Amino acid sequence: MSDSQRERAWKAxxxxxxxxNAIAEHRMKAEVGLAMADFSILSILNVSPNQxxxxxxxxxxxxxxPSRLSYLVSSLVDRKLVKKTTxxxxxxxxxxxxxxxxxxxxxxxxxxxxxVFTEYIVPMLSKEDHENLIGIFNRIxxxxxxxxxxxxxxx
Numbered sequence: 001m002s003d004s005q006r007e008r009a010w011k012a013x014x015x016x017x018x019x020x021n022a023i024a025e026h027r028m029k030a031e032v033g034l035a036m037a038d039f040s041i042l043s044i045l046n047v048s049p050n051q052x053x054x055x056x057x058x059x060x061x062x063x064x065x066p067s068r069l070s071y072l073v074s075s076l077v078d079r080k081l082v083k084k085t086t087x088x089x090x091x092x093x094x095x096x097x098x099x100x101x102x103x104x105x106x107x108x109x110x111x112x113x114x115x116v117f118t119e120y121i122v123p124m125l126s127k128e129d130h131e132n133l134i135g136i137f138n139r140i141x142x143x144x145x146x147x148x149x150x151x152x153x154x155x
Contacts, residue, residue: 024116028109033079037064037072039113042081042098042106051098054087058096081105 001009021036028034034042044061045051053061059069073096076082081102087093098106125133 020116020120023120024113027112027116031112032105032108034105034109038076039109041072041076042102042109045082045096045098046103046106051103052095055094055096076102
């Protein structure tokens with residue numbers, strides 16, 4: 001791939017990603033009151049063991065500063081979407097846990113993400129485009145796989 005092709009691919013990816021995320025965030029805010037940062041936190045907790053993760057690990061996974069994460073989680077705690085408790089393993093750190101209410105809200109926000117993709121991307125693709133896109137996304141996802149850094153969840 002030439003430099004020009006890489007540049008065009010990057011610009012196309014960045015442009016559609018920014019636009020699609022803006023549409024999804026607008027809808028999530030309007031329907032369930034979640035910003036993309038909130039959705040990201042709930043998403044990571046949703047796939048974590050026991051739907052819980054130490055705050056330091058959560059900050060590392062999301063590449064948020066500890067203070068930014070603390071601010072965002074406090075807002076989610078106030079809304080009863082996340083519970084924040086002292087770590088039972090060492091009593092020093094904190095653990096964020098997705099609440100049942102948070103899970104219900106996350107489920108709806110995830111549906112909104114799917115709806116936006118289905119509405120804006122799916123209709124413009126041929127059957128062959130769909131298969132190619134699935135292959136491309138799967139290769140990218142396989143390449144980007146990683147294990148959660150840091151400690152295990154607190155039980």
